[in-house]
Amino acid sequence: MERRIIFCTYIVLSAFAILLLRLFSIQVIKGSRYREISDNNRLKVERVTAPRGIIYDRNGSPLVRNIPFFDISAVREYMPSDEETLLSLSALLNIEPGKLKAMLHVPAVKTYVPVKLRDNLSLSEVAMIAARKIDFPGLQVDVRTGREYIYGELAAHVSGYLNRLTPGQAGDSDYSGLPPDAFVGQYGVEKFHDDILRGRAGGRMTEVDAMGRETRVISFEEPSKGRDIRLTIDMPVQIEAEKNLAGRAGAVVAIDPQTGEILALASSPSFDPNMFMEGMSAFDWNMLVTDSKKPLLNRAIQSRYPPGSTFKVITALAALEEGVINDETKFHCKGSIEYGGREFKCWKKEGHGTVNLNRALAESCDVFFYEVGKRLDIDKLASYARRFGLGMPSGIGLNGEIAGLVPDSKWKAKAKKDKWYMGETLHTVIGQGYLTATPIEMAVVTSALVNGGRLVKPKLLMDDAGALSDSFSTAGVKPENLFRIKSALISSVNEGGGTGHLARSNITEIGGKTGTAQVVSKSVYDRNRLSELKDHAWFISFAPGDKPEIAVTVFIEHGGGGGAEAAPVAKNVIEAYFNAKAERLKQEEEKEKELEYGMGDDRQKADK
Amino acid sequence: MGWVMIDRRLINNFDWGLLSAALLLSAIGVLTIFSATRPVLDAEQQSFYMRQLYWIGLSLIFYFAVISFDYRWLLRYAYFIYFFGIFLLVFVLFFGREGMGAQRWIPLGFLSFQPSEFFKLFFIFAVSRYLSDMGENINLDLKSILRAGGLFFFIPALLIVKQPDLGTAVMISFIFFSMLFAAGMRTRLLVMAVIIGIISVPYLGNIFWGSLKNYQKQRITAFMDPDIDPRGIGYHIKQSKVSIGSGGLVGKGYMKGTQGPLRFLPEKHTDFIFAIFAEEWGFAGSVMLWLFYLFIILRGFDTARRARDLAGTYLAFGITSMFAFYFMINISMTLGMSPVVGIPLPLMSYGGTALLSNFLALGILGNIRMRRMPLSY
Missing domain, CATH: 3.90.1310.10 (Penicillin-binding protein 2a (Domain 2))
Structure with a gap:
């Protein structure tokens, strides 16, 4: 028996050893885990x-405003699990019973962790849930900050x-x-x-x-x-721009030509950004992205079109700088010219007669520019276009900006594997053919025209650190040539026969250039009269004439004639800008007066 | 009568070491219960630790009472005590109070006790008496084993399984067989019994499985694969290992454990008290703690060898193996090495009946040691 007891002692000691090994493994080896x-x-x-x-x-x-959004979640361990509760909860939250049941039975990693049941409850739903809190002890409403536009x-x-x-x-x-x-x-x-x-x-x-x-x-x-x-957006200007675009597709860019500050950047049609915050349904999302009018497209920076006659300002500058024309140069317009066996038409069938540069720009005579084009190298013209900011993104600071196309012989050889034809130059000089530009690019061109040839970088953010501190590249053209163009654009709006006369304003002197970009040839359009084949309407403008504070580019997709459709929009936007400015000045004066008044009051009180 | 005239030799032989170890462990138990049940929100400290202190006081009185009787006098009434125990087990089956899915408590006014806790002790008395009456060097063949089993083992085992109290049932089978082993049961027979036991597990298991309560089945499946039900009983085993493991080498510090007070570990102050201790005192503290248990067990075996008569040897051996089984099953359960069977850690776990029966058992051990063979003369 003694031997057996000793044997048992050893058994106990070995059992202790085994337990000790296990303890060591759990505490020391796997301890940190x-x-x-x-x-x-x-x-x-x-x-x-x-x-x-x-x-x-x-x-x-x-x-924008930050506003609360309400989500609902449930701690499942606290939820009654009977069928009846499930059904009434399903009715309360407007979630299918089967779906709700599945949500409440997903295996959880941790216990007592709430699972989200639904987003974006309305205030009345929140109130209803709060009222029935006793029936659903596990429910909790989570508040999340959202955005209201x-x-x-x-x-x-x-x-x-x-x-x-x-x-x-x-x-x-x-x-x-x-x-x-x-x-x-x-x-x-x-x-x-x-x-x-x-x-x-x-x-x-x-x-x-x-x-x-x-x-x-x-x-x-x-x-x-x-x-x-x-x-940098000036809301009254922005509102006016969008009002004028209502019901049409297009874009308006209003910019301070001196600093590049964007005063308005409108694209139509638009969308309601609040939809996304509220948890958009797949249906709504599909509607939005498949809409043929493309509301999500920012036409001011994401679409390019032939700039039409607005491009003539570049052609004119290039011709002046290259000595192709001067103040004395006149060409005769009889409604069209013939070149290389083809007829190039002026928009005015009966012709403009004999015109100089000023009249040619003011009345947008095509024949004058065809004559210029005959004497101008395409690569030279393209380099001027680029010096004014065409053919590259403006760098406005928004995602997805694209650049227009400035064609030249090199581009032609690469993209079309062909040499450049003179006839193509004649299309380019009047802003047709391969040439395209985005509205924001045209706003940069307009700014440079009226600010002494500086290429501004459009900006959307006010930074007080100095609006002019950005180094601007310059177009490198003579100030007197810029002055010639500017004067012609003022003539275009303010003198008889100018294509931009519909932009004439009583409160400020506006200068501008119309553009009507053909989508198809006039004869094809006349046969079909389909709205999607209608010309694009352009208008580039600035005001006031002597020292421009605002430059407005208007583009209306399939809008028709630039003078008839786009010019009045520009006028309205420019006037809105000056009206708002005057209104602000008045308010400030009143405030100052009030302040003086109030201080007098205080003093009186103090005397008492 | 030895218990009236207190012999000077008895006082000299009193085992202070054993009592000190027991008192120290129960004091550590109270401190650990205090930490495990400390409130984390603004609630008040629960009174478990106070009640445990009262029970320690009561246990001490019983300890000294039981040590002053000569154990041989107690052995005379072994069978009577045994039948009283059986009576209590039957009584609890019909009139006992149910708690935690089992009918094992007898309400006694302000407190309630579990007769199955004491029954183990009564059982050891009866088996010791029976085996010692058979004399030295007995030949325990199959027939005599079955007879002993029929007299002392099968009936109480059945009654206890019926409560159901799986832990105690397992305990008394372990104690029974280890006492038979000490008495001289053939090694071959024991090995055979073990082999038959292992082979028949699936068959017995099938029969047994049906009679198990749901929570018992869960415990066993969870032990086999804790990931089956991570939020149920498997969670229990996992959290126990997390508590112990997170203690690392030196522990988080006393009152710094988080698993218990934050309620991640259920039954933290009863069966899983060791997990809480190990979390706060680490590997170093746990090893120290185990040394005290080892000391008591080795002291018990030594007492068995030195007992003045055969009955004393059996008694001391039975009590010591009970104590050892308690310790090893509880610890291996908290370490995730055996199923959760509801066996408390002796001396430390919260629970009055268990504490009292632990002290009674140690009292008898001390009793035998005090009256051991006069080796020194």
Whole structure:
């Protein structure tokens, strides 16, 4: 028996040894892993989202607001699991019972973690849920900050919109640290300056017990609010521009030709950026992207068209600079000329008679420019076009900007594997043929024409650090030649026979150049009369004539004649600009007066 | 009568070491219960630790009471005690209070106790008496084993399974066979019994499985694969390992453990008290703790060898193996090495009945040691 007891002692000792090995393995070898799991158990880290920066117009009036959105989620362990509760909850949340059941039964990694049931509850739904809280103890309403676009469709292409991270962005370092369902800027300024507007999320680390109840706050990091952005957009001008585009497709760009500040950037048709925030249905999204009018296209920077006669300003400058023409040069227009066995028509069948450069620009005589074209090398012309900013993106600071095309012999050889024909030059000089430009590019051209030949970079953000500090490249043309063109454009609007006379204004002197870009030849259009074959209407303009503060480019897709359709729009926009300016001045004066008044009041009170 | 006239030799032989180890472990138990049940929100500290302290006081009284009787006097009434135990088991089946899915408590006014806790002790007494009556160097063949089983094992085992109290049923089978082994059961027979046991597990299992309660089935499946049901009983095993493992080499520090107070680990102050201790004191503290248990067990075996008579040897051996089984099953359960069977850690787990029966058992051990063979003379 003694031996057996000793034997048992050894058994006990070996059992201890086995337990000890196991203990060593769990505590020492795998200790740090279990430590992690235990911290995971008890530590909950929440993001505290930073309020997004507000977007203001140049006068400080906000375009957007941060507003609360309500989502609903449920802690499943607290939810009654009977069929009846499920059905009434399904009715309350407007979720199919089957779908709801599946949501509540997805296996969870952690217990007592709420699962999201629905986004964007209306206030009345939130109220209804709150009233029935007792029946559904696990429900919780989460508040999330969302964006409201105060002006709706107005300036939508500039402000842009927020939407959920796309799968591609989720892996992008620009968006690192964001939860997969985060809303980020997906269009316009919201997208281009997302990093500024977004701010930095804070964090809150709490200890929770097994039921998910917070026991204490371990650390809290304050979120830092996104920076506000002040746009160069002048809302009254923007509103006028969009009003004039209503019901048509097209774009208006209003720019300060001295600084490049964009005063209005309108594209029509537009869209309502609020739709995205509210959780757009697949149907709505499809409607939006397949709409033949392409509301999501920012026509001011994302579409190019032949600039038509507006391009004649470049042709004229090139001819003057190259000595092809001077003030004395006159050509006779009898309605068309013949070149290389083909007839090149002037838009005015009966002809303009004998015209000099000023009249040719004012009345937009095509024959004058055909004659110039006969004497001008295409590569020279193309280089002038580029020096004025055509053929390259303006760099306005919005995603997806494209550039127009400035054709020359080199381009022709590469793209068409053919040599350049003189006849093609004749098309190019009047802004037809291969030549295309975006409205923003034409705004840059107009600015350079009237600011002494400086090529401005359009900008959307006011930065007080000095609007003129950007180094501008110059077109390198003689000031007197620029002056000649400018004068001709003022004539075009203000003198008899000018094609731009519909832009004439009583409150300021406007200069401008019309453009009517043919989509098909006139004879084809006359046969069909289809609206999608109608000419594109252009108008480039500036005001006031002596020292321009604003340059407006109007483009109307299939709008018809530039003088008839686009010029009045430009006039309205320019007048809106000066009216708003006058209004602001008046208000400031009144405010000053009031201030004086008020101070007097205070003094009186103090005397008492 | 030895218990009236207190012999000077008895006082000299009193085992202070054993009592100190037991008191130290129960004091550590109280501290650990205090930490495990400390409130994290604004609630008040739960009173478990106080009640455990009262029970320690009561246990000490019983310890000294039981040590002053000569164990041989107690052995005289072994069978009577055994039948009293059977009576209690039957009583609890019909009139017991149900708790945690099993009918094993007898309410006694302000407190309730589990007769199956004490029954183990009564059982050891009866088997010791039976085996010692058979004399030295007995030949335990199959027939005599079956007879012993029929007398002392099958009936109580059945009654306990019926409660159901799987843990105690497993305990008394282990104790029974280890005592038979000590008495001289043929090694060949024991090996055969083990082999038959292993082979018949699937068959017995099938029969047994049907009679198990749901929670017992869950415990066993969860042990086989803790990932089957990570939120149920498998969660329990996993969280126990997480608690122990997160303690690392030196632990998180006393009152710094998180698994228990935050309720990630259920039954933290009862069966899983070791997990809480290991979380706060780490590997170093756990090894120290185990050394005290090892000390008690080795002391028990030593007492068995030195007992003045055969009955004392059996008694000491039975009690020590019970203590060893308690410890090893509980620890391997918290380490995820065996199914969760509801066996507390002796001396440390919260629970009055178990504590009292632990002290009674150690009292008897001390009793035998105090009256051991006069080796020194």
